[in-house]
Structures are given as structure tokens and as C-alpha cells.
Amino acid sequence: MKKLILLLATAAICLNLTAQDEPQKKEADTIRVGGMIIVKKGKNEGGVSIKRKDYDGIKRKKRNISTNWWVIDLGFSNYTDNTNYANAGSYLVNRPGYPALDKNDFKLRTGKSVNVNIWVFMQRLNLIKHHVHLKYGLGVELNNYRYKTASSINYNEGGLVPYTINTQTNAPFIFRDSITFSKNKLAADYVTVPLMINFVSNADERKNRFGLSAGVSAGYLYSQRNKQKSNERGKLTNKGDYDLERFKFSYIAELTLGPVTLYGSYSPQSMYQRSLDIKPFNVGFRLGYW
Numbered sequence: 001m002k003k004l005i006l007l008l009a010t011a012a013i014c015l016n017l018t019a020q021d022e023p024q025k026k027e028a029d030t031i032r033v034g035g036m037i038i039v040k041k042g043k044n045e046g047g048v049s050i051k052r053k054d055y056d057g058i059k060r061k062k063r064n065i066s067t068n069w070w071v072i073d074l075g076f077s078n079y080t081d082n083t084n085y086a087n088a089g090s091y092l093v094n095r096p097g098y099p100a101l102d103k104n105d106f107k108l109r110t111g112k113s114v115n116v117n118i119w120v121f122m123q124r125l126n127l128i129k130h131h132v133h134l135k136y137g138l139g140v141e142l143n144n145y146r147y148k149t150a151s152s153i154n155y156n157e158g159g160l161v162p163y164t165i166n167t168q169t170n171a172p173f174i175f176r177d178s179i180t181f182s183k184n185k186l187a188a189d190y191v192t193v194p195l196m197i198n199f200v201s202n203a204d205e206r207k208n209r210f211g212l213s214a215g216v217s218a219g220y221l222y223s224q225r226n227k228q229k230s231n232e233r234g235k236l237t238n239k240g241d242y243d244l245e246r247f248k249f250s251y252i253a254e255l256t257l258g259p260v261t262l263y264g265s266y267s268p269q270s271m272y273q274r275s276l277d278i279k280p281f282n283v284g285f286r287l288g289y290w
Contacts, residue, residue, distance in 0.1 A: 073117035075284015093175035112146035183229035190219030211256030
């Protein structure tokens with residue numbers, strides 16, 4: 001047994017000395033994985049390094065169609081109010097003994113009126129030398145119009161008109177409630193398709209890139225809600241049909257300066273079907289780089 005152990009030990013020492021006498025390989029092993037180059041260096045060269053093809057002198061062919069998934073916009077919602085409240089008709093119900101509803105009742109808290117857009121995808125189709133593109137997508141546009149503190153306006157789908165005896169209506173209406181809400185907002189959500197012409201100075205460079213997009217969008221209203229909070233009734237969320245326009249047409253634009261993209265939209269038509277002439281707009285910035 002001792003002779004066997006001694007024989008094996010001698011063989012191991014010989015193999016180790018033979019391996020040390022072999023010259024080191026000078027050529028590095030190279031593996032390409034997707035957009036990366038993995039270089040396996042020798043022991044004296046520092047192990048493994050990873051390089052992107054972009055910065056290794058290897059040019060990639062630019063694609064005619066590029067796609068960005070799950071794009072998010074954060075901004076503010078507001079509107080211009082050109083309503084003639086003296087001729088608002090039956091859509092506005094005035095409470096006897098109290099001032100009639102007017103423009104002041106529909107003023108918003110700018111910092112609390114939030115717009116969030118979630119684009120499932122956005123695509124860019126090359127038209128001219130990868131500087132001019134057709135840009136389009138699909139997503140949802142979420143708008144929250146937060147009324148000023150001490151608001152008392154309320155929405156109703158139709159039925160018994162408050163403060164009027166034995167009077168009913170089948171149409172939606174807005175009325176002045178008997179209490180004041182500490183929180184009162186209208187939410188309007190749309191499925192939206194944008195379509196724009198996009199110009200970009202250099203699509204591959206972030207820091208010095210300039211981009212400009214302009215076009216239109218078409219949206220379909222799928223949800224409208226009136227959320228309220230008060231000491232008397234607590235928190236309430238009323239979902240229903242409040243006579244908002246089902247389809248929304250908007251002019252849209254985007255401005256890209258380096259890694260920052262700003263967006264804006266304006267609808268030339270009122271967001272209400274009857275009486276009120278209120279035209280919504282949104283401004284904000286885009287999260288992510290594209």
C-alpha cells in the first residue's frame with residue numbers, strides 16, 4: 001500500500017512539473033453573445049472582459065422598425081373653460097337659495113390634477129435615412145381632474161333631481177350638493193392610439209440627441225368616475241355615465257433633448273357632450289430612453 005501511494009504521488013508531481021513547463025497560450029478565447037463580446041484572457045492579462053459591439057468597432061445594421069415596450073408618461077391634466085354658464089341648460093342643476101354653478105366651481109388644483117399614460121408599445125418606422133420616422137403606439141391615458149378645496153359639485157347619472165319636488169330626468173346632470181367635499185375629482189380614462197411624424201438628429205446617441213414629434217391621437221373613453229371625500233359621508237367612488245364624450249381627438253407633440261423627453265396634448269373639442277365647453281390638455285415628461 002505504501003509503495004502504491006508513493007507511486008501515485010510521484011506521478012502527480014511529474015504531471016505538475018510538465019504542466020508548468022508548457023508555454024502560456026497567447027491567443028485569447030473570444031465568444032460573442034447577442035450584442036456583447038466576451039474575451040477570455042490569459043492569467044497574466046486579467047481574466048475575462050466583456051465589450052459591447054457598439055464600442056468595439058463593429059457596426060450593427062440599423063433596423064427600419066424599432067419597438068419600445070411599456071413606456072410611462074407622468075404629467076398634469078388641466079383644461080380651458082369657455083362655457084357660457086348662463087345658458088348651460090338642464091345639465092347644471094342649481095340648488096334653491098344658493099349661488100348658481102359657474103366657472104369658479106370647476107377650477108382645478110393644478111398640482112393635484114395628474115395625468116399618467118401607459119403605452120403598451122410604441123414603434124418607430126424609418127422613412128428617411130433614420131432621421132425621419134412614422135411613430136405610433138397603443139396605450140391607456142389616465143386623467144384625474146381634482147377640483148379646488150371646498151368644492152360642492154356632484155355628478156348624477158339621472159333620476160330624481162335634488163332639491164326639486166317630484167322632478168326626474170333620464171339624462172346625466174351636475175348639481176351643487178348640500179355639503180362641501182375636502183376631496184373631489186373627476187377621473188376620465190381612455191384607450192388611445194397616437195400617430196406622429198418623428199424627427200431625430202441621432203438615434204444612437206443619448207447625450208447630444210435632439211428629437212421632435214408632432215401628430216394626432218384618437219382615444220375611446222372606457223371609464224369615468226367621481227371620487228369624493230367628506231366628514232359627513234367619508235370616501236365615495238361613483239362610477240357611471242356623466243355625459244362625457246366617448247371619443248377624444250387630440251393634437252400631440254414630443255420634444256427630446258438628450259435623455260429627457262417632454263410631451264403635450266390638446267383636444268380642440270369639449271370633453272362633455274352637452275352645455276359645457278371644456279377642452280382638456282396634458283403636459284409632462286416621459287420615463288425611460290428611446
